[in-house]
Amino acid sequence: MKRIALAVVALLSSVSASAETPDSATVVITAARMLDVVSGKIVQNPQIVTENGRITLVTTSDRHVVTDARRIDLGDLTILPGLIDMHVHLTSDPTLSGMQALSYPGSFWTVLGTAMAKRTIEAGFTTVRNVGSADYADLGLKMAIERGAIPGPRIVPATYSIGATGGHCDSNELPANYVFDRPGIADGPDGVRQKVRELHRRGAEVIKYCATGGVFSIGTSVGAQQYTQAEMNALVDEAHMLGLKVAAHAHGTNGIKAAIRAGVDTVEHVSFADAEAFELAKKAGTWFSMDIYNDDYILAEGAKNGVPESSLAKEREVGLRQRQTFQAAWKAGVKMAFGSDAGVYPHGDNARQFAKMVEWGMTPIDAIRAATVKAAEALGREADVGQIAPGRYADIIAVAGDPTKDVNLLRDVKAVVKGGSLVKDAR
Incomplete structure (x- = not known):
């Protein structure tokens, strides 16, 4: 029982990485809206550019177009940090x-x-x-x-x-x-x-x-x-x-x-x-x-x-x-x-x-x-998580509507992105 951590490590050494491992290619995440948790404001048509699982650029789809990238389009949802x-x-x-x-x-x-x-x-x-x-x-x-x-x-x-x-x-x-x-x-x-x-x-x-x-x-x-x-x-x-x-x-x-x-x-x-x-x-x-x-x-x-x-x-x-x-x-x-x-x-x-x-x-x-x-x-990890901002992990969730008006929307998360990979899509 006490050796269980070592057993887990041994087991994992034979398991290959899954799709949740961050993509090395550029990934672009779009949605109808984004909640900027710092300002508390809703941003329309956000476009989040990620590389190696981290955010490199936060902009809007009408200002900047990224080509040659895998896309995760979250449609008519509101995104916010994981x-x-x-x-x-x-x-x-x-x-x-x-x-x-x-x-x-x-x-x-x-x-x-x-x-x-x-x-x-x-x-x-x-x-x-x-x-x-x-x-x-x-x-x-x-x-x-x-x-x-x-x-x-x-x-x-x-x-x-x-x-x-x-x-x-x-x-x-x-x-x-x-x-x-x-x-x-x-x-x-x-x-x-x-x-x-x-x-x-x-x-x-x-x-x-x-x-x-x-x-x-x-x-x-x-x-x-x-x-x-x-x-x-x-x-x-x-x-x-x-x-x-x-x-x-x-x-x-x-x-x-x-x-x-x-x-x-x-x-x-x-x-x-x-x-x-x-x-x-x-x-x-x-x-x-x-x-x-x-x-x-x-x-x-x-x-x-x-x-x-x-x-x-x-x-x-x-x-x-x-x-x-x-x-x-x-x-x-x-x-x-x-x-x-x-x-x-x-x-x-x-x-x-x-x-x-x-x-x-x-x-x-x-x-x-x-x-x-x-x-x-x-x-003590504000450089990694907690915001949709350059340098942070591309950890993003999506809900239907504005959670600043109805916080209970957070009980029904429609999509989850972790490290630039879509790990849940319940739309």
């Missing part, structure tokens, strides 16, 4: 929650991730940050996708989430007499530094750790801080020294503030942040990534899916408060990036969150920016 989700778990399935998830071996979840990756890109999310996966499965998925063996988004992998003994990122489901390996657990400043180095060595491109308890962990208070300030400081310092960004899972007020003081790049969930936390985040430039849709799904479907009552009770404690915090943080001017926690609810439904973001204070273009240009900035 969407970015800052918080997913591709190897999780919400319909297999609680103790029933323990019936499946690690290899099952890796295979399952291939289907979830396909759902994700077909939903229009061409880049995701996978913030926690056992058996280094997100690395295997990333390699398979990049080789062209399977369809899926660009993945920024965290591998294992780092957590304290007995905390949210630990495995507390089984009785005390069961002894098993827990590769993400680290305690003390030296321990967390070593763990960051180990995950970096294995291929992590972002470090995710659990600063507080959570909804789905057994025996933890959802808001209780689980790492000391000294441990968080050491973890973030080590990650930044290695050039890695850091995401902190944090629901509770004290844990949120400690994470911000430690210098994390993003705080996830952020349910009980207060005005002081907002000011700390604004001063530090910390991003909030808040999963404000999934409460609806968890409370409606969780019991049927096997979520224990103790976790449902914590979700009832968190859900409304988190949405109120989202609204207050946005009004206070905190930087916000789109993060859905897909895997806690079904993959492919990521875009359901846009309507909640609008309901709780954002305009449609603000919500779209949170999943494009702003998320790219939070990732």
